[in-house]
Amino acid sequence: MMKFQLVVSAASLIVGSTAFVAPNTASQRSSTTHLDMSAALIVQNKGGGHGELGYQLAKALTDHEKITSITILQDDACNDEKEPFKSYSSDLPDVKVVKAPLSSGDSMTSADVKSLLGDATFEYIWDNCSKGAEGSGKAICDCAKDWGVKLLTYVSSAGMYQPDDDTTFPMPETTPIKETSGQAQYDAYAVELGLPLVSFRPQYIYGEKSNKHDYIDWYFHRLVRELPLPIPENGTQKVSLTNSKDVARLLIAPLDNEEAAVEQRFFNCGNDKLYSYDEVAYMCAEAAGIAKENVMIEHYDSELYGKAYFPFRLTNFYVAPDMAKEKLGYTGSQCDLAEDLKWYYQGFNDRGGIDEKIPLIKDAEITVLSITRFEVGSIYDKWDPIPMDWSEVQELGIEAGWMEEEDDISIN
């Protein structure tokens, strides 16, 4: 009698544990009935910048036990021939993709969005598309309100910060922002509606399936041509370059602590491993198999020559994910820039690498005037043979070299 009872309870234990485990596996998810269904909606822009965030988010959410279904509401202006969009069906088989004219959606209403989504409702939204609180942006917020979402997570931008003399680095979430930016207006509208908004402010992102490469390419383009790298000031300014996989991990971190996330609301989003502008140069050189002593960094005075083609800010302008670590239990980046630069360099070559035609005239202006180490004209002639009257170079350098970054917030 005793033995029989033992067998029965062991069997029921197995049944119980199977039922418990099942919701965690994607294939069984749809066929398992939950008391607690949590549908995730990712609103994704058309790319051109970091269109891969939605893709990485969907991948990260696929493994998340809290999420039972994933839908991407995709701006239909995206190019389906390009990454990451062409990988949606092969890499995200369980994700439903719905196309919508979001970037031309000035008159789009919440009713339009709901009907596009077949009147489904969602508990969690990640918005990496809306540019402001009008049109499709307003419609997404209004839907969130009607659905009573648990979290509306917005991918904003650290580019909205306007550091002043009191700002310390990494910039805290309390750094003054450009209130008129579309992102700030989206935040304000969501708060006005009383939504559980969590707004992340990322910086420079790189990643597989990205379609934005200009920051890191700047370094490789000069290194592979054995040209100097004109880096402003003394090159100790730091930069947060973050793999989109780590960005996605940060963006889903609020799921682990929803209350604390909404309470804090604004989170910087970046790599906790920061490197200086010069260090990035040496790391890129190493990835390209170029010896350190062959790296020609030329520090220059930005008051004289401006930004030229340099991809980052002239002065320090970086954030770190300290708040997400403290409030959300985020454990920091898993990707390593030095490692990632190896595959990045492959991609750089595949995209054209040394054969790509790139403008170098501003580099030449800086180096010819600030250095006398070599025959500057001749080294640039090989790559960018623009006829130059060197006697007028100084004037050009001062006038054309300076580029304001005021309206640059979408670049992060």
Ligand SMILES: *[C@@H]1O[C@H](CO)[C@@H](O)[C@H](O)[C@H]1NC(C)=O
């Ligand atoms: C999506 O995130 C990336 C990275 O911050 C950003 O470049 C892009 O502007 C975001 N899209 C939005 C909010 O439209």
Ligand SMILES: *[C@@H]1O[C@H](CO)[C@@H](O)[C@H](O)[C@H]1NC(C)=O
């Ligand atoms: C680099 O420049 C910054 C800003 O002027 C300064 O604070 C720092 O001490 C300099 N570092 C070195 C190593 O020269």
